[in-house]
Amino acid sequence: MNSVDFEHDLNEEQQKAALAPDGPSLILAGAGSGKTRVLTYRAAYLLSKGVPFHRILLLTFTKKSAIVMQNRLKDLLGDHPPLPWAGTFHHVGFRLIREFGQRVGLASALTIMDREDQLDMIKALVDTVGTKDSDFPPASLILNIMSLASNKLMALEELLGDRYPHLFRYLPELEEIARRYLVRKQDSRLLDYDDLLLYWYRLLDDPEILPLLQGRFRFILVDEYQDTNPLQAALLDRLAQGHQQLFAVGDDSQSIYSFRGANVENMLSFSERYPNAEVFRLETNYRSTVSILDIANRVILQNQRQLPKVLRSVLDQGSLPECITFYSDIDQAQYVAKRISQKEDRGEMMGEVCVLYRSHYLSLSIQIELARRRIPFTLTSGLRFYEQAHIKDILAYLRLVLNPRDSSAFSRLLRMIPKVGPKATEKILQWMATCDDPVEALCSLQAGKVLTPKLVAGVTSLGERLSSLRRSYISGTNSLGFLVREILSLGYKKELYDIRENPQEREEDLEAFAKQLDNQSDLETFLSEIALLESFEESALEGSVVSDRVVLSSIHQAKGLEWDTVFLLSVNEGLFPSEKSLERMSDIEEERRLFYVAVTRARKELVLCVPKSAQGRGRYAPLAPSRFLLEAGSERFSHEDYEHWYS
DNA sequence: GGCGCAGGAGTTTTT
DNA sequence: CTCCTGCGCC
Numbered sequence: 105m106n107s108v109d110f111e112h113d114l115n116e117e118q119q120k121a122a123l124a125p126d127g128p129s130l131i132l133a134g135a136g137s138g139k140t141r142v143l144t145y146r147a148a149y150l151l152s153k154g155v156p157f158h159r160i161l162l163l164t165f166t167k168k169s170a171i172v173m174q175n176r177l178k179d180l181l182g183d184h185p186p187l188p189w190a191g192t193f194h195h196v197g198f199r200l201i202r203e204f205g206q207r208v209g210l211a212s213a214l215t216i217m218d219r220e221d222q223l224d225m226i227k228a229l230v231d232t233v234g235t236k237d238s239d240f241p242p243a244s245l246i247l248n249i250m251s252l253a254s255n256k257l258m259a260l261e262e263l264l265g266d267r268y269p270h271l272f273r274y275l276p277e278l279e280e281i282a283r284r285y286l287v288r289k290q291d292s293r294l295l296d297y298d299d300l301l302l303y304w305y306r307l308l309d310d311p312e313i314l315p316l317l318q319g320r321f322r323f324i325l326v327d328e329y330q331d332t333n334p335l336q337a338a339l340l341d342r343l344a345q346g347h348q349q350l351f352a353v354g355d356d357s358q359s360i361y362s363f364r365g366a367n368v369e370n371m372l373s374f375s376e377r378y379p380n381a382e383v384f385r386l387e388t389n390y391r392s393t394v395s396i397l398d399i400a401n402r403v404i405l406q407n408q409r410q411l412p413k414v415l416r417s418v419l420d421q422g423s424l425p426e427c428i429t430f431y432s433d434i435d436q437a438q439y440v441a442k443r444i445s446q447k448e449d450r451g452e453m454m455g456e457v458c459v460l461y462r463s464h465y466l467s468l469s470i471q472i473e474l475a476r477r478r479i480p481f482t483l484t485s486g487l488r489f490y491e492q493a494h495i496k497d498i499l500a501y502l503r504l505v506l507n508p509r510d511s512s513a514f515s516r517l518l519r520m521i522p523k524v525g526p527k528a529t530e531k532i533l534q535w536m537a538t539c540d541d542p543v544e545a546l547c548s549l550q551a552g553k554v555l556t557p558k559l560v561a562g563v564t565s566l567g568e569r570l571s572s573l574r575r576s577y578i579s580g581t582n583s584l585g586f587l588v589r590e591i592l593s594l595g596y597k598k599e600l601y602d603i604r605e606n607p608q609e610r611e612e613d614l615e616a617f618a619k620q621l622d623n624q625s626d627l628e629t630f631l632s633e634i635a636l637l638e639s640f641e642e643s644a645l646e647g648s649v650v651s652d653r654v655v656l657s658s659i660h661q662a663k664g665l666e667w668d669t670v671f672l673l674s675v676n677e678g679l680f681p682s683e684k685s686l687e688r689m690s691d692i693e694e695e696r697r698l699f700y701v702a703v704t705r706a707r708k709e710l711v712l713c714v715p716k717s718a719q720g721r722g723r724y725a726p727l728a729p730s731r732f733l734l735e736a737g738s739e740r741f742s743h744e745d746y747e748h749w750y751s
Numbered sequence: 752g753g754c755g756c757a758g759g760a761g762t763t764t765t766t
Numbered sequence: 767c768t769c770c771t772g773c774g775c776c
Contacts, residue, residue: 166765194766218766242770297766331765363763463762468767525753636766660763682762698763 106182108148114141121384122146124351128344128378130329130371131353134415135400135704136391136666140169143327143353144176147187150323161321161343162190165328167637169664170195173327189321193336195636197300200317204307211293213507213628216635220491221512222247222296228515228530229284233277241271241278248364250282254298255333255365291537292511301335308342318346329354329374333365341377348378356411357404360660360698362690372409389415389704391666393422396710399736400703406735407693415704425703425710427733427741433674433718434469435746440671440713441473444654447669448479455652456668460659460702462680466673467656474654484657490634494600494610495617499634501591502584504570505577506627508543511536520599521562528559543570569594577627584630585622588614659702670706675714676727699732712741 110119118138121131122145133139143162151157164170174186189196198216206212217225226243241249249271253263260279264272271278289296295303308314324344326332329352332340344350352374359368375381389397394417401414430436444457461467467483474481490499497520500513507513511533518529532546535554539545546567551557569591576582576590592600592614601607624630655667674680681695703710714729733741 168765192766197766216766219764244769300766361764364765465761465767471767523753527752658763660765679762684762 106180108145108152108180110145110149114138114145115388117384117386117388118142118145121386122149124382124384126349128348128350128374128381129352129384130374130378130381131351131384131386132411132413133353133355133386134389134413135355135358135701136389137386137415138388138390139327139353139355139386140173140176142386143325143351144173144180146325146351147173147177148180151181151184155323157185158188159320159322160187160189160325161196161323162187162325163193163196163327163340164190165192165331167192167195169327192636193339194297194300197304198295198632198636200307201295201300201303204310204313205303207313208303208307208310210303214293214295215503215507215510215513216300216632217289217294217296217512218491218635219247219297220496221294221516224515225285225288225512226250226281228526228533229281229288231526231530232284233280235274235277237274240274246278246281249278250285251296251298252365254302255335256367257334257338288511291509293507293509294512301339305335305339305342308339314342318343322347323349323351325351325353327353330356330359330368330371331361331366332370334367334370335365337367337370348380350378357407357413357697357700358663360663360694360701362694368409372411385413387413387416389417390419391707392417392704393419393708395422395424395740396703396706396708399425399710399740400700402737402740403696403703403732403735404700407696409690409693422708424742425706425712425740426744427675427712427714427738428744428746429729430713430715430746431717433466433715436673436713436715437469437473439746440470440673440711441477441479443671443711444474444479445477453652453668454480454654457671458655458657458662458665458667458669458705459671459673460657460662460705461673462659462682462698464658466679467658470656470673474656479654480651481654481656482651484655484661490637492610492613493604494614497596497600498588498591498614498617499631501570501573501596502587502627503631504543505574505587506631508541508570508574514542517566518563520603521559521566522602523559524562528555531555532563543567543574547571565595569596582625583622584624584627585618585620588618588621592618659698662705663701666705666707668707669709669711670702671711671713672702673713674718674727675712675730675733676718677730678727679718680730680732696732696735699730 110123114122118141121142131142133142147160147162150160162173164173170191174190178184178186201210223243226247230243249263249268253260256263260282261275264275308317321343324340326340340350354371356368356371359366375383397415397417430439440459447457448454459470496516500516503510503513515529515533518524518532531554536542536545547564549560549564551560555563572594573587573590576587597611600610604610681692685691685695715727717726
């Protein structure tokens with residue numbers, strides 16, 4: 105193991121934090137202050153003191169930051185094995201569920217559902233509960249509410265009363281849907297993302313497992329602590345109960361995920377929950393110029409509930425950020441595209457330019473303008489590789505090979521059969537739930553019992569495909585790539601051409617997919633990794649050249665990233681802060697944090713765009729500038745008006 | 752009951 | 767742009 109030079113590599117603030125004595129520590133790390141660095145060096149420090157590497161639990165929110173941290177640790181320590189327990193909350197949860205699940209009555213082959221699977225299941229359940237009320241919430245909202253309840257450890261009743269009073273009258277129906285959802289997941293041996301945390305938490309109720317895990321994870325390091333939800337905080341508190349070795353790094357000013365349960369209070373009340381905690385502040389910013397940080401510092405000052413800190417730049421003053429007004433959002437798009445195109449003409453790197461916005465639909469017009477000027481750009485939103493329909497079709501077959509009770513996978517494949525829609529699917533699923541072997545049951549399905557003769561042929565053919573696929577898998581000699589090709593040749597290829605758009609393209613995709621899987625044969629590991637991966641593409645492209653494209657991103661997705669130049673679109677009242685946040689004080693504060701995140705993404709050049717009107721619902725509606733501009737102080741910007749600039 | 756089409760609406764989204 | 771809903775036809 106290399107010896108690490110903490111004094112040389114870290115500034116004084118970072119050193120104090122990384123070399124903190126035993127006991128709970130809270131590290132308040134401002135934007136661009138070396139948060140990841142401190143976390144990595146903390147792990148290195150523990151290892152250098154002789155802590156065994158399997159005693160360290162390092163938790164992150166995204167797969168990407170887990171990988172970044174492992175890589176940095178490798179650079180630091182040289183030829184050292186990676187930390188075995190470093191990963192996302194959900195990934196660690198899944199591993200622990202696999203290890204201990206049977207001891208608390210869970211099945212062994214479990215499949216993870218993604219959001220689409222969840223939505224399909226909820227939709228089917230809404231139909232079985234049979235409400236005809238047109239005000240009844242759509243499946244996506246029901247899912248959000250149920251998920252929020254899990255992550256906040258709240259009962260539905262309390263959550264509805266608190267945040268969704270207008271839906272309170274549906275409490276009985278929603279509770280019934282939640283109950284059926286739970287049962288169907290259990291019968292299907294499926295776990296959704298929230299279950300990965302919930303069951304982990306439940307494992308800790310077991311009088312044998314709790315001390316075992318408390319002993320295993322002697323040092324707990326958590327990234328982005330400000331985004332933990334009550335469930336995650338409770339989980340961490342429980343694990344750290346005895347030894348109190350909790351090292352939490354985060355920035356309360358960047359807590360922007362309350363809509364999915366994140367609770368800044370976890371961070372704000374840390375010192376109360378851990379009275380002997382040491383608090384460290386990282387306030388030196390290595391990223392942005394003074395005049396950019398001035399705006400961030402100034403605006404965030406308006407928040408009532410926060411841990412005070414001031415970012416100090418090591419860079420020089422820099423040029424004044426710009427505030428540009430436009431007649432309309434269309435003008436805004438043209439202007440931004442034009443400025444980017446001028447940058448391109450000057451030979452600037454397009455990858456150093458980013459366009460940020462509060463909501464995705466605000467990026468529409470800029471997409472059109474950039475495309476017109478042939479400026480290459482990437483969107484951070486959009487479909488991920490493994491979420492594309494044809495990939496999910498193939499995954500559904502593979503999932504059924506591993507777990508023949510997976511009703512989400514069945515539902516997907518059944519609905520691809522002509523004339524089989526939601527109703528028939530539901531009937532078949534309910535019937536299959538009563539059978540010992542669902543696949544065999546499908547093969548031997550007789551007309552009349554469950555289905556009309558017309559449908560039987562298609563359904564038994566699916567059963568036979570699955571059964572033949574299972575035989576190929578059980579023989580144990582075939583790679584996953586082989587299975588994918590077999591799925592195609594057994595009849596999926598025909599379905600692909602029958603029901604999906606641009607089938608040729610998709611077929612080529614699947615050939616490439618199969619090729620990638622030629623040297624893999626562990627189905628369970630593969631499926632869980634794909635379900636817990638942010639983007640299959642990303643991992644496949646790991647280490648390849650970063651393409652030089654303008655980045656279009658929502659502010660949420662830009663967290664943790666940085667660019668030389670940042671354009672922030674539509675900085676208007678009602679849009680940013682969004683209309684929906686205006687009612688609650690705590691929501692306004694979150695919008696302000698979001699503004700803080702947006703501004704601190706820029707290294708040198710920051711341009712805030714303020715249209716005076718926008719084309720919504722057919723006509724132009726007037727728009728006022730955002731309050732955040734006033735809060736920052738007008739003297740902190742250079743002001744321009746597009747019409748003057750244009751003439 | 753399935754399916755295709757037209758029209759309207761729209762926070763933010765890891766795992 | 768994409769998702770959802772309602773409608774009419776088979």
